[in-house]
Every structure is written in structure tokens, then in C-alpha cells.
Amino acid sequence: MSQVTLMQIAEKLNISVSTVSKALKDYPDVSDKTKGLVKELAKTLNYQPNAFAVNLRTKESKTIGLIIPAIVHHFFSNVIKGILAQAEKKGYLVIILQSNESYELEKKQINLLLRQRVDGILISIANTTRNFTHLSDVITQGKPLVMFDKIAKILECSKVVIDDRKAAKDATQHLIDTGCKRIAHFRGPLLSQNSIDRFLGYKEALEENNFIYDSSLVYICECGDSSFEEGKFNAKKLLQDHKDVDGVFINTDLVAIGALTAFAEMGIKVPDDISIVGFSNWFMSSVISPSLTTINQPGFEMGKAAFKQLHKELKQRKKSKTVVYEKIILDTALVKRDSTK
Amino acid sequence: MSQVTLMQIAEKLNISVSTVSKALKDYPDVSDKTKGLVKELAKTLNYQPNAFAVNLRTKESKTIGLIIPAIVHHFFSNVIKGILAQAEKKGYLVIILQSNESYELEKKQINLLLRQRVDGILISIANTTRNFTHLSDVITQGKPLVMFDKIAKILECSKVVIDDRKAAKDATQHLIDTGCKRIAHFRGPLLSQNSIDRFLGYKEALEENNFIYDSSLVYICECGDSSFEEGKFNAKKLLQDHKDVDGVFINTDLVAIGALTAFAEMGIKVPDDISIVGFSNWFMSSVISPSLTTINQPGFEMGKAAFKQLHKELKQRKKSKTVVYEKIILDTALVKRDSTK
Numbered sequence: 062m063s064q065v066t067l068m069q070i071a072e073k074l075n076i077s078v079s080t081v082s083k084a085l086k087d088y089p090d091v092s093d094k095t096k097g098l099v100k101e102l103a104k105t106l107n108y109q110p111n112a113f114a115v116n117l118r119t120k121e122s123k124t125i126g127l128i129i130p131a132i133v134h135h136f137f138s139n140v141i142k143g144i145l146a147q148a149e150k151k152g153y154l155v156i157i158l159q160s161n162e163s164y165e166l167e168k169k170q171i172n173l174l175l176r177q178r179v180d181g182i183l184i185s186i187a188n189t190t191r192n193f194t195h196l197s198d199v200i201t202q203g204k205p206l207v208m209f210d211k212i213a214k215i216l217e218c219s220k221v222v223i224d225d226r227k228a229a230k231d232a233t234q235h236l237i238d239t240g241c242k243r244i245a246h247f248r249g250p251l252l253s254q255n256s257i258d259r260f261l262g263y264k265e266a267l268e269e270n271n272f273i274y275d276s277s278l279v280y281i282c283e284c285g286d287s288s289f290e291e292g293k294f295n296a297k298k299l300l301q302d303h304k305d306v307d308g309v310f311i312n313t314d315l316v317a318i319g320a321l322t323a324f325a326e327m328g329i330k331v332p333d334d335i336s337i338v339g340f341s342n343w344f345m346s347s348v349i350s351p352s353l354t355t356i357n358q359p360g361f362e363m364g365k366a367a368f369k370q371l372h373k374e375l376k377q378r379k380k381s382k383t384v385v386y387e388k389i390i391l392d393t394a395l396v397k398r399d400s401t402k
Numbered sequence: 403m404s405q406v407t408l409m410q411i412a413e414k415l416n417i418s419v420s421t422v423s424k425a426l427k428d429y430p431d432v433s434d435k436t437k438g439l440v441k442e443l444a445k446t447l448n449y450q451p452n453a454f455a456v457n458l459r460t461k462e463s464k465t466i467g468l469i470i471p472a473i474v475h476h477f478f479s480n481v482i483k484g485i486l487a488q489a490e491k492k493g494y495l496v497i498i499l500q501s502n503e504s505y506e507l508e509k510k511q512i513n514l515l516l517r518q519r520v521d522g523i524l525i526s527i528a529n530t531t532r533n534f535t536h537l538s539d540v541i542t543q544g545k546p547l548v549m550f551d552k553i554a555k556i557l558e559c560s561k562v563v564i565d566d567r568k569a570a571k572d573a574t575q576h577l578i579d580t581g582c583k584r585i586a587h588f589r590g591p592l593l594s595q596n597s598i599d600r601f602l603g604y605k606e607a608l609e610e611n612n613f614i615y616d617s618s619l620v621y622i623c624e625c626g627d628s629s630f631e632e633g634k635f636n637a638k639k640l641l642q643d644h645k646d647v648d649g650v651f652i653n654t655d656l657v658a659i660g661a662l663t664a665f666a667e668m669g670i671k672v673p674d675d676i677s678i679v680g681f682s683n684w685f686m687s688s689v690i691s692p693s694l695t696t697i698n699q700p701g702f703e704m705g706k707a708a709f710k711q712l713h714k715e716l717k718q719r720k721k722s723k724t725v726v727y728e729k730i731i732l733d734t735a736l737v738k739r740d741s742t743k
Contacts (some may be wrong), residue, residue, distance in 0.1 A: 141474070142474060157499070258494055
């Protein structure tokens with residue numbers, strides 16, 4: 062049995078689609094007799110109102126869309142948790158889509174969400190997204206859009222971020238403060254804005270402390286996704302290339318744990334031979350041995366803040382108030398553990 | 403600017419909604435002049451076809467729904483990866499919803515997906531779901547439904563699972579084979595079918611080896627979600643209650659890693675004092691020290707198989723062939739590492 066449409070009900074009763082629609086919604090300008098006939102047939106045929114119909118009545122779907130690059134990434138898992146916690150409190154359902162770091166998929170997903178008539182969209186963009194027309198279209202259509210973590214700086218909308226540059230500078234400064242003299246950096250994908258900002262923070266800390274910046278000490282994430290294997294691979298390469306390195310600032314904890322594992326396999330002692338600082342403060346970082354010094358990146362709080370901002374804008378629109386875009390910068394903190402001196 | 407509907411276009415041009423709909427889809431029974439007017443106005447007003455309209459034309463939305471209890475759980479993360487990999491290959495978008503182990507939320511989400519007119523639904527049910535009417539409704543409406551991992555045994559639909567009981571029996575047998583004499587079990591939530599099956603496998607292994615079953619050796623997950631903290635908590639309790647235990651089979655790796663951490667803190671040597679077998683084969687299990695012996699639960703393959711089955715049923719329906727429900731049981735395997743002798 063396929064799904065029943067308003068048009069099918071209209072044809073069977075030989076009335077117009079809009080009369081069927083109005084009858085189902087108890088409009089006063091439809092007779093009780095017609096209402097009765099329509100409702101009975103709708104029930105018999107097991108008619109399901111579609112999202113559009115729901116929108117017509119309430120002008121809102123109480124559904125929002127969320128697009129993230131990678132669900133399996135522990136940081137985004139925490140963001141999702143934060144968004145869902147807040148959305149449930151306010152009675153919203155969240156449609157989650159994973160762009161898998163693909164610009165093409167992200168575009169399709171934005172279109173899908175617009176077709177599904179969500180009330181608003183939360184997005185952290187893919188590393189490959191360079192053109193933002195699909196996102197400015199959302200804004201032009203008067204649909205609230207809040208970006209978080211991976212944002213497009215030039216787009217005018219609300220944003221929830223951390224100060225990646227400052228956090229990376231703090232991480233590198235800690236390595237310098239604990240006596241490291243030659244500090245490498247495992248950065249993320251070449252084009253990711255967060256990776257660029259963290260790299261700049263690393264460089265800035267070196268320069269402020271009169272260290273000579275050496276580009277051969279910076280290792281790019283070659284496979285595109287920052288993985289455990291990537292950390293192992295780069296750690297081995299680092300030891301081949303530079304025997305004198307005594308500190309590494311690593312873009313994300315998962316990669317750092319990969320590096321820790323490779324160092325252990327090769328008999329390199331952490332922090333005696335090499336100190337490591339990660340980024341994100343994944344709970345596993347406190348569990349492994351040695352535990353990982355890292356930057357706490359507040360994923361749960363970021364998710365909460367992003368939903369709250371979206372909800373605020375939805376209310377502003379509903380009351381026809383001016384929508385005020387905000388840039389919310391959440392605090393990060395250095396968490397000292399056993400992988401640094 | 404709010405979203406434009408077919409009805410608004412119809413009113414502005416003083417024609418019927420179905421003429422507008424037909425004009426936008428190039429139906430031959432609408433004049434070129436009308437088509438031109440409708441399309442021009444639709445463009446000017448920035449009209450977005452809704453999901454319903456897309457359905458009318460193609461009879462499919464190329465969108466499927468996925469409901470899972472917890473996205474952050476590493477096993478489900480792998481399932482999602484498998485589903486997305488397969489869905490992308492076939493050109494489907496996946497709407498992901500998290501039930502958060504709540505029956506009420508799960509019901510709402512099923513309704514949302516039906517309203518959004520997805521082509522089919524993949525679901526792993528919440529621990530609290532005891533009534534299955536919302537799911538049998540999906541089947542009655544002729545919408546393909548495939549359950550995976552956490553299934554309702556009585557529902558007639560396709561299912562993708564592992565043999566939890568056999569896998570748990572293998573895990574316990576390994577503890578017995580490596581010399582453990584008194585074996586505890588940390589089981590998951592009381593009402594979860596998977597937890598029940600794993601508990602039964604543990605019990606069966608004991609009985610087959612003439613071990614006396616002692617219910618005080620079975621620890622329930624009291625907080626409801628199998629967490630790292632739960633593992634630590636139960637490990638401490640176990641040591642207080644039973645000084646003679648020399649083996650533990652733990653329902654899931656994350657909890658097992660919590661237990662390993664607690665044992666390390668209390669100076670208990672694994673596997674010399676106590677052997678541990680986990681369940682799921684999370685990649686972290688090979689990384690921690692000592693590495694964890696566990697059951698490999700093929701999440702990625704489960705996701706792939708679930709989508710493939712759904713897709714098969716969609717094709718069967720499209721060709722008006724009889725839909726054949728299948729129960730696919732994926733293999734598990736014991737992965738021996740350093741937490742057992």
C-alpha cells in the first residue's frame with residue numbers, strides 16, 4: 062500500500078485539494094458534512110499529513126536540521142549531545158546529516174533540509190567547502206542558520222566557536238615553559254580553517270619566544286581525516302627526520318594517542334624523551350598511559366550554545382523583531398597531565 | 403521572507419493548485435503559456451518544492467530514516483559509517499535521529515519520518531521500547547523497515563543481528579579455558595534484549611563446564627547507559643564483595659576499559675590477578691595497556707548489511723515483487739589480547 066495524498070482524497074470525493082486540506086484542518090468555511098466525509102476517507106486510507114501540511118497549520122515544523130562533517134569524531138559526538146539535550150528541552154526534533162567532509166554532499170543536504178521545511182539549520186562546514194552560495198541562500202530565504210566550530214568567516218550569520226589560535230598558542234607555550242627546545246607540530250588537513258588557525262597559534266608562540274620556525278617540523282594530515290593511524294604514521298616519520306625533537310603539539314587527541322602508541326612501540330619515553338600536547342580533551346586522553354596533556358575544547362557547551370542561539374533567532378523572527386547575529390566564543394583551557402613535564 | 407507555497411502561486415495567478423503543480427512538472431495537459439507564467443513566478447518568489455512534491459513526481463524521496471539509541475556509542479558510530487557508505491553509493495540521503503533510549507521520543511521520530519515521506523526506515527530500538535505499534539504501523543503502511551542490533555523479536559520484518567548469546571558464551575569459555583575458576587559478569591541494562599542474551603550466554607558457558615552459577619557475581623549497569631564510570635564503579639564493588647574472583651566477562655568494551663582503569667588504580671594486576679574479556683572490539687581496546695581481549699562485533703558490516711537489505715526491499719516493492727523478509731546473522735570472533743592469560 063503506497064502513501065495516500067491529499068490529491069487522491071480530493072479525486073475520490075470529487076472536491077478540490079484545498080477543500081480537503083481545509084477540511085482536515087477544521088477550517089470554518091467547509092461544511093460539517095464535507096469535513097466528515099474527508100476525515101472518514103482519510104482515516105480509512107490511513108492518510109499521513111506531510112511536513113508541508115504541518116507547516117501550513119502551525120507555520121513551524123518544530124524540526125531543525127544539523128549538518129556535521131563527521132559523526133564518529135568524538136568532538137562532534139559531544140556537540141550532538143549538547144544540541145540534542147537543548148533541543149529536547151524545547152520540544153524540537155533534530156535531523157542529523159553527515160557531510161563526510163564533502164562540499165557536494167553538503168549542498169544536497171542543505172537542499173534536502175529546505176525541502177523538508179525545517180525551522181532552522183545548524184552547520185559545521187566540510188573542509189572542502191569553498192563556495193558558500195548554498196548557505197547564503199538559506200539566510201536569504203529567511204531561515205535561521207547558525208554555524209559552529211568549522212565556520213565560513215565571510216558569511217553573515219551567528220557563529221559559535223573557540224579561539225583556535227589562542228588555544229594552540231597556549232598549548233605550544235606550555236611545551237616551551239616545560240623546557241622543550243625543538244617543537245614539532247602535527248596539523249590537520251591543509252585547507253581546514255581550524256587547522257590553519259591552530260598552526261598559526263603554534264607559529265606565534267614560537268616567534269614570541271624567539272624560537273626559529275622550521276617548516277620541516279610541521280606534519281600535515283595526509284589522509285584527510287585526522288585518525289589514530291595518521292598519528293602513528295607521522296610519529297614514525299618525525300623520528301626518522303628529526304632526532305632532536307623534544308616536544309610535539311598535535312592538532313587533535315585521537316592523532317596524539319596514535320603518536321603516543323607509536324612512541325611506546327619504538328621505546329621513546331613520554332615525556333622524558335618527547336613531550337606531547339593534544340587538542341580536544343577526549344575522555345580517553347585521561348585514561349591512556351601516560352595520560353595526555355591537552356586543550357579542553359567544550360563540545361557539549363558548543364552544541365548547547367548553537368541550539369540556544371538558533372532558538373533565540375526563531376523567537377525573534379516569530380515576534381517580527383530584528384534578528385541580531387552573534388559571535389559566541391567559548392573558553393578553552395590547558396589540561397595538564399603526564400605527557401608533558 | 404517566509405517560504406512560498408504552491409497555494410500562494412495558485413492564488414496569485416488565479417489558477418488551481420494542481421495546475422501549478424502540473425506546470426512545474428511539465429505535464430503535457432498544461433499550456434506552455436501557463437507553464438511559463440508559473441515557472442517565472444515560482445522563480446521570482448524563490449519557490450522550493452517540498453518533499454511531498456518530489457514524491458509526487460518520482461514516487462520516491464531517495465531519503466531514508468535511521469533511528470538509533472545513542473550516536474556517541476562507538477559501536478553505533480561504526481554502524482552509521484557502514485550505512486552512510488552504502489547509502490551514498492546508491493544515491494540516498496540518510497536522516498539520522500537519536501532516540502536516546504526513550505520509547506516516547508522513538509515514537510515521535512517514527513511519525514516525523516513518515517510525515518517526511520522517507521522511502522524506508524532503519525532502526526535499532528530503545529531499551530525502554532516494549533510496545534511495537536509504532537513500528538508495525540510502518541510495516542502496515544507498506545514502508546520497508548529493517549531492524550538491526552536491538553530488535554523486536556516478534557515483529558515481522560527484516561533484521562540484521564549478531565548471535566549475542568553465542569558470542570558471550572565464547573567469551574566466557576575463553577576465560578574458563580585460560581584457567582579462571584570464579585568468573586563474574588558485568589551485564590548491561592536489565593531490560594535490554596542484547597544484555598539478556600549475553601547474560602544467558604555467560605550462564606550457559608558456566609553450566610556446560612560444571613561451574614556453579616552465582617547470581618551475586620552478576621553486576622547490573624545501574625545508571626542505564628553503559629559507561630566508563632559504570633565500569634570503574636562495578637570493578638570497585640566487585641573487589642569489595644568477592645576477593646576470590648579471577649575473571650570477568652564485561653558486556654561492552656567501554657565499561658571494560660573503565661574496569662581496567664579501576665583495577666590499575668587499586669593495584670590489581672590484569673591478567674595475573676583478574677582476567678578480563680570485553681565485547682565490541684572498539685579500536686581503543688587495542689591501544690590501552692594492557693590491551694583488551696574482546697569479542698569483535700562487526701558494526702560497519704552491520705550498517706552495510708542493513709542498508710543493503712532495505713534497498714533490496716525497496717527494489718522488490720518498486721517491481722511489485724513479493725517482499726521477502728530476511729534475518730541476517732553476522733559472525734563475531736574472539737580477539738585475544740593481553741587482558742587474559
